[in-house]
Amino acid sequence: MGNICARLKAKPAPPHSTSAKKRSASRRERKLDDAAIREQAIAAAILFKQHQQQQQNFDRSTSLRYPNGVSKKSSGSSNTLPRSSSSRARSLTDPLLQPHQLLNQDVKVDDLETNRIVLVHGGGFGAWCWYKSIALLEESGYKVAAIDLTGSGVSSFDTNSITSLSQYVKPLTDFLEKLPEGEKVILVGHDFGGACISYAMEMFPLKISKAVFIAAAMLTNGQSTLDIISQQAGSDDLMQQSQIFIYANGNDLPPTSFDLNKSLLKDLLFNQSPSKDVALASVSMRSVPFAPVLEKLSLSDLKYGSVRRFYIQTLEDNAIPISLQENMINANPPEKVFRLKGADHSPFFSKPQALHKLLVEISRIL
Incomplete structure (x- = not known):
């Protein structure tokens, strides 16, 4: 796989007057501290993986849990597509909404058009990154599914063997295809997950009530994610500096995937996130398949354009x-734009409560 990340050099112990025995003990303590952090992060990832594998009713690459006492919402099938949303978005300058500020509070979760939310991770991430959002949404009465896309999270597929966007998003399209007739979900996509949910919106517009883009690639017809990324290309672009391309088919052929330099990971993706979440990500993130990033999407007004779209901006984002x-x-333009103050590229870590409130509000917009 080549050099995946730059190695961090250990800082030498500063000279002082203490004995060699005390210096040796100090070094051992630092090593134990580092090892403890790694063990905690790895343990968290293993627990999340074990929880996913216990789910019996859905595809193995999908993590889905139901809260006790939440009844299944029945919904009649519709023969017409939802209305199109083409007006310019209205921006909310203060996303840190208090409960009394949320719209349609008197509407019960079971009475919404849908109380099912599907979370789609970004490039290199997996379903594990949504653990805070899953807990908060379930506590609010929602049914939540977090998808591991092909070659991500607990998926055993080799990332370097992914050759198309349809192959990459297959766990998501399989999930939507299995939904009962007339049942809908709210799709939430982060980062490259925006392109993935756009692909799903074109395929299954009648099964998607709303689509939420969180610091995500929101493409137009005929556009690829690479086209979007190229808009910010420059010598000082942290994303470009962080990318380490992998050529599994040989150096004379296009890259098959890319990793992110772990020495730059915090500054790029987690500049406002807790250190424990950064540690979890550092042992859980995987390579990003390159072919899907190159693929141009075919999006129509009749299908993709019929799904109501919402965008959540992250104001301290160094990646996008x-x-x-x-x-x-x-x-x-989506139907509405929300802004998350103090959020880095990973608001599910840096601003989980504020993100949760926005997802709840979007679910209640009539």
Whole structure:
């Protein structure tokens, strides 16, 4: 796989007047501290993996849990597509909403058009990254599914063997295809997951009530994720500096995937996130398949355009800067735009409560 990340050099112990025995003990303590952090992160990842494998009713690459006492919402099938949303978005400047500020509070979760939310991770992430959002949403009465896309999370598929977007998003499209007739979900996509949910919106518009893009690639017809990324290309672009391309088919052929340099990972993705979540990500993230990033999407007004779209901006984002998010919003306006202050590229870590409140509010918009 080549050099996946730059190795961090251990800092030498500063000279002082203590004995060699005390210096040796100090070094041992630091090593034990580092080992403890790694063990905690790995243990968290293993527990999450074990929980996913216990689910019996859905595809093995899907983590789905139901809260006790939540009844299944019945919904009649519709012969017409949902209304199209083409007006320019309205921006909320204060996303840190208090419970009394949320819309339609008197509407019970079971009475919504759908109380099912499907979370789709970004490139390199997996279903594990949503663990805070899953818990918060379930406590609020929602049914939540977090998808591991092909070659991500607990999926055993080799990332370097993924050759198309349809192959990459197959766990998501399989999930939607198995939904009962007339049942809908709210799709939530982060980062490259935006392109993935866009692909699903074109395939299953009648099964998607709303689509939420969180610091995500929101493409127009005929556009690829690489086209979006290229808009911010520059010598000082942290994303470009972080990418380590992998050529599994040989150096004379296009890259098959890319990793992110772990020495730059915190600054790129987690500059506002807790250190424990950064540790979890550092042992859980996987390579990003390159072919799906190159693929141009075919999106129609009749299908993709009929699904109500919402965008959540992350204002402290170093991976997809706010200027790039604005470009996507202006080129392809959603119904409404929300702004998360103090959120880095991973708001499910850095601002989980504020993100949760926005997802709840979006679910209640009539």
